[in-house]
Amino acid sequence: MQKKKVVIGFLGSQLDAGMGPGRWTKWRPTVSLGQYEDLAIDRIELLHASKHLALAEQVVKDLANVSPDTQVNLIPMDMENPWDFGQMYAALYDWARSYRFDPASEDYWTHITTGTHVAQICMFLMVESRFIPGVLLQTSPPRRQRHGDPGSYTLIDLDLSRYDVLAQRFNRAHDEALDFLKSGVATRNQRFNALIEEIERVAIRSQAPILLTGPTGAGKSHLARRMFELKRSRHQVRGEFVEVNCATLRGDSAASTLFGHKKGAFTGAAADRAGLLRTAHEGVLFLDEIGELGLDEQAMLLKAVEEKRFFPMGSDREVTSDFQLIAGTNRDLRRDVAQGRFREDLFARINLWAYTLPGLAQRSEDIEPNIEHLLARFSAESGRAVRFNAEAKAKYLQFARSPEALWRGNFRDLLSSMTRLSTLADGGRISTALVDAEIQRLRWLWQPAEAPEAASGIDLDALLAPEVAAALDLFDRVQLEAVVQVCRSSATLSEAGRKLFDRSRTQRTVVNDADRLRKYLLKLGLTWAAVREAS
Template sequence: MTKKNVVIGFMGTQLDSGQGAGRWEKWRPTISLVQHEDTLIDRLELLYATKYEALAQTLVRDIANVSPDTTVNLIPTDVGNPWDFGEMYGVLYDWARSYRFDPDREQYWAHITTGTHVAQICMFLMVESRFIPGLLLQTAPPKKQERGNPGSYTLIDLDLSRYDVLAQRFSQAHAEALEFLKSGIPTRNKRFNALIEEIERVAVRSEAPILLTGPTGAGKSHLARRMYELKKSRHRVQGDFVEVNCATLRGDGAASTLFGHKKGAFTGAATDRAGLLRTAHEGVLFLDEIGELGLDEQAMLLKAVEEKRFLPMGSDREVSSDFQLIAGTNRDLRIDVAQGRFREDLFARINLWAYTLPGLAQRPEDIEPNVDHLLARATAEVGQAVRFNAEAKSRYLQFARSNQALWSGNFRDLSASVTRMATLADGGRISTDLVDAEIQRLQWLWQPAEQAQVHDVDLDVLLPADVADKLDLFDRLQLEAVVRVCRESQTLSDAGRRLFNQSRTQRSVVNDADRLRKYLLKYALTWDGICSPSGAQ
């Protein structure tokens, strides 16, 4: 399908002007656009100041006379001072953001011959930053003036990497892109913010593979989708975002899912299958846990990335797909390469842009803004405002940032934690009791299985028979909880501080270890007796 030619430009108040029949004797840049017999301009988006309405209408009539098939859209763009860079860029920026570009059916040329020098610079910047997804168009008069000679034109394809963006509004767009990649969360971790800063530039400018590493739940999949959506908004991709977890692919199904197959390629292949690589054509393919791919699939993927061509299973004809690859893994692929589990050539190909996302425990300063973000989301889901009371939030954040908070599931753990508290919050208020219960739940969750067994408390084994028989249920439950805290603590003093963290502030003499020792002695127990391997049943 041949794409339509769409020109975007400013009306030249001097170069495009002229009255009477004599105007056809001069070269007028905007009119010259439609006078080339070998190039049809299907549509002209003409920006003009309304005080030159008469000239604009003359141009519309003249274009209709020369090229009846060209549609002209007049766009009023009044600015107080056409030589003010910020004002001119703002007008053009606002128009471009609201315009419905369709790169699949149309190709766009930004005419930079007319308008003030400031207007031309602003048009250049809009094309460079991809807010106008097209080429620059420069027109020139003929060497010898003669009626009907349109002169010449040149299309300029910018190499975006060679130019610095100077516009203030583009800086604003850059900040908006960073906020978008971070889902609007005002993160504070310097390392993470610097990483997102670079990823934003790479996402907009590069089509090379990107490798995201980091622990499970660190946000690789979420970031990959955000990168795709940012690229889509800048017209860098036209296709879909296609995601697959390679850990779910096994045997013939792996190659079939990724590369497709022909009918009869293997048992069960009843029909042709396109495969995810072709589904991702002109879009982004996110292969999560890429280290789980088999060596055969790795070889096929390398060819597809390098040559944009591959062979579906059971086919003797190659197919093509032009996609950008984003790969994710929680493994160190360098080790896999050294041990022969991952192809060295594929690793080299996908390692051009490699970023390691830190886990939540490595970003303690980002926990609070993420909690606020998750609470706002929970508010929308439960249909009522959900908030911590001041003491509850302080207690939760103190635990969340401490060494006790492992966050082994990273943001999945945090999201689940906030969801639980928001759901259980009566009247939308998260109390200290809810926080304390949630902290216990998280500690249990992160407790390894072997430690969980150690921390199980059997008082009938620990206590002398005459003491165990006389315990009320209340005392039994309390003592079990105290013993469990002791086994989770490194020292007697540490356990005492945890058990008496509130009442200790009201005492003039603080000796948590002594208080705990005396409590245990009431039941004929000692620290060593309950915490030693022989005492931990």
């Protein structure tokens, strides 16, 4: 069975006007709904103000003349100001919520040609939000005004999923944003691709703080800048990208650099200073190594993030700055919170969107595309094309993907490596000889440095808990080093005890050297097994 066609629309107090015979010589949008030869409207729900009832009744009579089978229901809808968006939307919402829609047997067309512009916008929103199920109906007058010519009509479906061209454009814009965040590098790591996929959505949709964690050189700073540039391309920020490494901030200069100061606030404050938070107004502030900030600065930052206002140093007047915060760190801030080095309330505020960037060693499949990207960038900057020969590339990739390649500096190490190879490549060709030399250089770079040890060769700081090691006097350290040395040269706990207590044991009636040594170690949080394993 064919569905009934139902039109919902406002009476046009101007466009539908006319009470005399001359009304038939003009185009009237609501009356035209009954004049289309290819369209049979079953019912019209005609919304109108009570003061226009006479005009509405005339339109009903005229529709009966041109389309006798069309039923017209007059629906009074009064409000103090039809140009007030809140009043108009509330009135339509209340009507739609009480109306008995039956999409299974009726198609609903919402007429947006008549009514105030506010009414038309509200009608659009009601259909877009599906409070009125159906499509929009737009009618247009004929090019030449002639008696009985109804003009034309167009249906607009707001279900974007039905528009393949639009869907393709949205998908293309999404893919371009992902490619932009990845700097054009075709990454193959599934975890990283999924991470960038979510970051792209968050960067565009959210103004909340974002926390980027990961090892040094994993690309936190670079990604933060790309996020800012993506937001700027969508006209979501008007300010600048302001970056500061918190590890470089100490003492008064930390608060002054971030929050600014008044002249004379401290020794050396010869003039007013705005501070980086105000510089980042309506932009993005990237605080790298945020875990290095002092607790006082953390408290001031929390207020600035939550309330968009703060006190510069030495000032009794607050200033404002509306910025989005992106924070970066290679520390585990959860541990810092537990140890009292980082404020729990600030961590909770910046941890809404938290992402850990994997290091290069965890993205071995992405080494090759990043090499191609870096070589292409070097070629563009130097004007000299650089390429691996096949054997050299295979050898470099075999090493780069192996467990031997630690990539401690992550992408900084890879950038440095490609820069060296590109610079030394004669004729733009990277040979196996250059690769062999570069591999040796990287092996040397990642070779562990000799750790400073005590004169005895025993590293107590590695053996003890940090708080225990920090509380030891020099006397206690020297004594413990000697004890550990004896333990490591003994086969059993009892043997070590006999060596250590070789004099006092002769003065005891009950001799238990093992128990005495065990209790001594236990006071320092040590066990025999731990001392032996550390050797």
